[in-house]
Amino acid sequence: MIDNMPKKLPQYVFREINRHKKAVYYFRIGKGKRSRLPDFGAPNFNEEYQTLLAGLEPTKKRLLGVGSLEWLIKRYRDSSAYLGLSDATRRQRDNIFKGVIDKAGHVSYKAVSRKKILQGREDRAATPAQARNFLDAMRGLFRWALEAEHVAVDPTAGVKNPSRPKGGDGFAAWTDDDVVAYEARWAAGTKERVWFHVLLYTGLRRGDAVTIGRQHVRDGVATLKTEKTGMEVNIPILPALADTLAIGPTGDLAFIVGDNGQPLTKETFGNYFRSACNAAGVKKSAHGVRKIGATRAANAGATVAELEALFGWTGGTMASHYTKTADRKRLAKQASEKIVNAQRPHLPKETPRTSKKS
Structure with a gap:
């Protein structure tokens, strides 16, 4: 039986009888798009009508459960x-x-x-x-x-990561001048000096730097699993770091602490360390300290395997970046010395000066 037609439908709403002899309602302005409406008098009829009247798309039904x-x-x-x-x-x-x-x-x-x-x-x-x-x-x-056979095709396959800007190399590495400036501002005996030396002489990322403490050190070597990769690293406690830690201040379970002597989260530490850097006139980050540590190790002759063991890298890519840079500097220096040595025999000999007798 066909339902009774309302006396008056809202503006732009019209009624049709479908093949099942049921009344259905649509919204349409002039010759525009026709949109299906809920049954007239249904609880959500007015909401959908007002949405369409405002020129918006009808509310999309949320796909719940399996499949979303x-x-x-x-x-x-x-x-x-x-x-x-x-x-x-x-x-x-x-x-x-x-x-x-x-x-x-x-x-x-x-x-x-x-x-x-x-x-x-x-x-x-x-x-x-x-x-x-x-x-x-x-x-x-x-x-x-x-x-798990939920999909037949991986839509991420072959999608490349965005390329880095030309001339960019991520976080800017600290320079020796930056180190001097920071240490001049934050003397031994400040927590800020402890923060910096833990980063500089361990090469740890923020998340690991706030974790390392005396419980990780045995026979002068700190051993811990890194937060990011889970790889175990073995870090010698160098004399400069040992001296700083002996002066402190440090905590019971973590070398890096805040004003109250309690450990810091990596996020809080990142903010505090940034402020300490700004106070020293160094506009760089904690990760940049890790870079100068890797650069110094490579310049000292550390191999790819040694850098990976120290910094927790795998695959050789990151370690090779530093060793290649160090090798280029050494080769350039050697080449310069060879040029000087090759030219030396051809340089005119200086005539010995004789003093005049008065």
Whole structure:
């Protein structure tokens, strides 16, 4: 039986009878797009009507449960692939996933195409580090999904990380002049001096630098697993660092502490250290200290294997960067000495001066 037609429909709403002899309602302005409305009198009819009347798209239904991107991300976060990541990497990826879920958690994960991944990268192009973090998170998600047979194709396959700006090399490395300026501002006996020497003489990242303490040191060597890679590093406590730690101030479980003598989170330490650098007139970061440490080690003749053992790197890429730079400097110096030595026999001999008798 056909339902009774209302006496008067709202503006731009019209009624049709479908092939099932049921009344259906549509919204249309002039010859514009026709949009389906809920049944007249339904609880959400007025909400959808007002949305369309304002010239907006109708509310999209949220895809819940199995099939949504949010569902896939939750399954991934329960997997051994995700749980095997370091705490720092999981926190970083969780921040990425939160934004993805807020924006597109309701869509089908099977609808995520290579084009969508590329668009996500381009949306973050102004901040290359964020673009790389986004790609790393999505690669981890879909590589696991492919292995778990949730998808037949990995949409991140072949998508390249954004290239670094020309002339850029990430965080600026500290120079010897920066070291002098910082130490001139923060004397021995200040916590700021301890912070700096822990970074400079261990080569640790912030997250590991705030963790290292006396419990990690045996026979003059600090041993700990790095937060980022989980790789064990063995770091000799050099005399300069040992002297600084002996003066302090340090904590019971961590060398790096705040005003109250308590350990700091890496985020808080990063902010405090930045302020200490600014006070010394050094506009650089904690990571840049790690770079000068690697540069000094390479210049002293450390091999790729030795740098990887000291700094927790793998694959040879990072270590090779420093050793190649050091080798080029040594070769250039050797070449200059050879040129001087080759020219020396051809230089005119000076005539000995004789003193005149008065």
